[in-house]
Amino acid sequence: MPELPEVETVVRELHLKLVGRTIRSVDVRAFKLVAVGPAGLGNKRTQSAAGAKAFSDALAGKQILSVKRRAKLLIFDLSGPYSLYVHLKMTGQFIFEDKALRAKTGSRYRILNKPTAPLVQLPGKHTHVIFQFKDGSTLYFNDLRKFAYMKVVKDVEVDQIKELQEYGPEPFDRAFTLDAFVTAVKKRTKSPIKLVLMDPKVVVGIGNIYSDEILFQARVRPDRLVGRMQDTEFRAIYDAIRPVLRKGIQAKGSSVGDFVRTDGAWGGMGKYHFVYGRKKQHCKVCDTMIESKKMGGRTTSFCPHCQR
């Protein structure tokens, strides 16, 4: 699902709903998605029933103390010396159901984010991990493409998660200053600015949707090479990053693709997109036709008039 605003939305909702609950059991239906430490092997897949059992055993009986986000990872702090971290990749999603929601929905949800998507009875074909809590509530983990992963590690290893160690600052962190941003960006003189914005070594949390939206706000074409840009343009981009992400968080994520919130509701950011997903539509600012091109294997949209 998700870039920073979507992950942040899920983390906040899960934090409110899960803290204090105790896991009774964990049912793993897709072995490859889960693993138990050490940290830094996020993509290594267990692919065995034994690994899945170790995962379930490590979680059973643990209470959830907090749910946090680092970059695009969700990190669950558990009672005892263990944490669980989860990457949703493209299509991972959590649906949390307590007794009241179950009574209301009958466990049927639209897990694809489209008005035409059918209601799916959970657990469904794409439900790969099911957390049962002692109070009778349930957390379903669905992932259509099975790219996501989750891993149990010791608390002390959370800081050693390889994916995080190699990453740059959080956009809302104090360390993410204009100077730090410009310095990191200028190391990539021959790269188009969009690809640099999406590079987590520069700043974490920005993917295809938000890089397009940020560059629109900054009025910079995504294919501009860093080495041929002006300092005022770096500043405009830096100044656009936090407001655009904040707006995404306030809208509770983009209504794009498979993103659904933890109760099956949709995020509201989609209607605010200026360029993403609007190829061949008219620019909301100047009415020019939005163009698109492939960059780094990703569809990139921009307004050729507003962005220079």
Place this chain on the structure above:
DNA sequence: TTCAATGTTTAGAC
């Protein structure tokens, strides 16, 4: 039937 889809890593080419 072909193509594209929110992410990330890795291999290979230049």
Place this chain on the structure above:
DNA sequence: GGTCTAAACATTGA
């Protein structure tokens, strides 16, 4: 070493 592209992961739907 930097940086690009394509491929890999798996599935759906236009």
